[in-house]
Amino acid sequence: MAKYIFPEGFLWGAATAAYQIEGSPSTDDRGESIWDRFSHTPGNTWNEENGDTACEHYSLYREDVKRMAELGLNAYRFSISWPRIFPAGKGKPNLKGLDFYRRLIEELHKYRIKPAVTLYHWDLPQALQEQGGWGSLDTAKYFNQYAAFIFENLDLPVDRWITLNEPWVSAFFGYAMGVHAPGLNDFNTALRAAHNLLLGHGMAIRSFRDVNRENEPIGITLNLNPVQPFSDSKADLAQAVRTDGFMNRWFLDPVFRGAYPQDMVEIFSRSYDLSFIEEEDLTITAEPIDFLGINNYTRILVKAGSSEDDFMGNPYNPPEAEYTEMGWEVYPRGIFDLLVRVHRDYGPLPLYITENGAAYDDKLQNDGRVDDSDRINYLHGYFLEAWKALQEGVPLAGYFVWTLMDNFEWSFGYSKRFGLIYIDYPTQKRYLKDSAYWYRDVISRNGLEVKGGS
Ligand code: IFM
Numbered sequence: 023m024a025k026y027i028f029p030e031g032f033l034w035g036a037a038t039a040a041y042q043i044e045g046s047p048s049t050d051d052r053g054e055s056i057w058d059r060f061s062h063t064p065g066n067t068w069n070e071e072n073g074d075t076a077c078e079h080y081s082l083y084r085e086d087v088k089r090m091a092e093l094g095l096n097a098y099r100f101s102i103s104w105p106r107i108f109p110a111g112k113g114k115p116n117l118k119g120l121d122f123y124r125r126l127i128e129e130l131h132k133y134r135i136k137p138a139v140t141l142y143h144w145d146l147p148q149a150l151q152e153q154g155g156w157g158s159l160d161t162a163k164y165f166n167q168y169a170a171f172i173f174e175n176l177d178l179p180v181d182r183w184i185t186l187n188e189p190w191v192s193a194f195f196g197y198a199m200g201v202h203a204p205g206l207n208d209f210n211t212a213l214r215a216a217h218n219l220l221l222g223h224g225m226a227i228r229s230f231r232d233v234n235r236e237n238e239p240i241g242i243t244l245n246l247n248p249v250q251p252f253s254d255s256k257a258d259l260a261q262a263v264r265t266d267g268f269m270n271r272w273f274l275d276p277v278f279r280g281a282y283p284q285d286m287v288e289i290f291s292r293s294y295d296l297s298f299i300e301e302e303d304l305t306i307t308a309e310p311i312d313f314l315g316i317n318n319y320t321r322i323l324v325k326a327g328s329s330e331d332d333f334m335g336n337p338y339n340p341p342e343a344e345y346t347e348m349g350w351e352v353y354p355r356g357i358f359d360l361l362v363r364v365h366r367d368y369g370p371l372p373l374y375i376t377e378n379g380a381a382y383d384d385k386l387q388n389d390g391r392v393d394d395s396d397r398i399n400y401l402h403g404y405f406l407e408a409w410k411a412l413q414e415g416v417p418l419a420g421y422f423v424w425t426l427m428d429n430f431e432w433s434f435g436y437s438k439r440f441g442l443i444y445i446d447y448p449t450q451k452r453y454l455k456d457s458a459y460w461y462r463d464v465i466s467r468n469g470l471e472v473k474g475g476s
Pocket of ligand 1: 432
């Protein structure tokens with residue numbers, strides 16, 4: 023039996039996001055978010071679904087924390103809904119909203135589960151969208167005010183803070199591709215949004231350093247993908263560099279190096295206006311952080327696009343590969359490559375996998391069992407590669423599976439199930455899937471055991 027044991031104190035968690043699980047969209051005076059507006063607009067989501075009910079976590083959170091304890095999680099990553107705290111995005115705070123997160127954290131502490139709090143996981147107050155949303159610098163300033171309010175008033179220990187979740191997705195899915203809220207199709211605005219998100223992040227880090235929250239590290243979560251060329255041709259190799267520049271370096275470089283990558287600045291400026299970037303902005307985006315959160319699900323294998331300015335390229339899905347229900351290639355080696363690369367190029371900070379997991383077409387059996395061996399295989403493969411990265415000296419300190427329970431998968435509505443826990447939406451009953459029991463064993467051993475493995 024080969025054993026792959028993780029370092030002592032390694033965080034084994036699961037992650038969620040407010041809009042995807044909470045439901046109760048107007049309870050305790052929550053304001054409207056861009057996701058309420060977007061998902062209630064016909065044509066935007068699968069089956070016209072929205073987060074109005076989701077997993078009813080707002081009322082069932084105690085039961086959910088109990089399930090986390092049953093799984094043996096030692097950490098839980100969740101997000102705070104900005105419109106619960108500032109229903110109009112700014113102005114007078116809503117203390118009833120804050121109280122919910124206080125109660126949730128108290129409950130987590132009861133079971134010794136460490137809270138990792140994300141401040142922004144895509145649910146911008148709609149009132150701020152009316153004023154330009156992330157396309158406007160004011161939104162960064164209001165985000166900072168909201169963040170500072172939380173740092174000062176959420177008076178319970180928080181183990182880790184994360185400013186933003188996946189700003190690439192917020193900016194480009196939301197403002198350029200129109201598939202996420204607010205549903206815009208304007209690449210210039212998306213570039214601005216990306217920049218303002220990074221400014222909001224840096225401002226919030228500064229505010230955090232001004233409050234007395236000792237031993238509470240703070241970082242950012244980026245969605246990163248290893249990018250590989252389809253072939254060794256010059257064109258494919260150059261494409262992989264550009265796609266990496268757009269997908270990864272456009273965020274990593276301003277956060278870690280205080281500069282946008284020069285090759286991408288040249289490409290973007292040939293078609294778009296980057297004059298909004300002020301030099302001193304980059305000292306804000308590069309405000310030192312304590313760790314980096316990485317969300318990774320797959321790799322990008324890319325063929326050259328139509329021109330040397332094409333920063334997307336043509337993604338290629340090898341027919342022999344396995345895919346999840348999202349159509350994402352199962353490629354465990356990618357997480358090794360990514361961790362080693364990020365540490366080599368942007369180290370030495372601790373890294374966390376703040377999301378990794380897979381959607382499958384899970385079925386609830388009559389006996390209440392959910393056989394999701396494909397998810398177990400997926401996670402097993404990714405955990406093993408993460409372990410290998412640790413052996414290469416990568417300071418990986420924790421792993422959060424996406425996601426605790428099936429939930430509202432944005433434009434896919436409830437059609438994609440990523441959870442360790444199955445939600446029967448009509449009854450709101452929770453069922454631990456086989457992967458949840460398997461994960462419980464991994465956590466209790468602090469690693470993997472592989473029969474006949476080497
Ligand atoms: O559900 C999302 C999550 O909100 C952000 N990262 C990717 C997940 C799966 O698509």
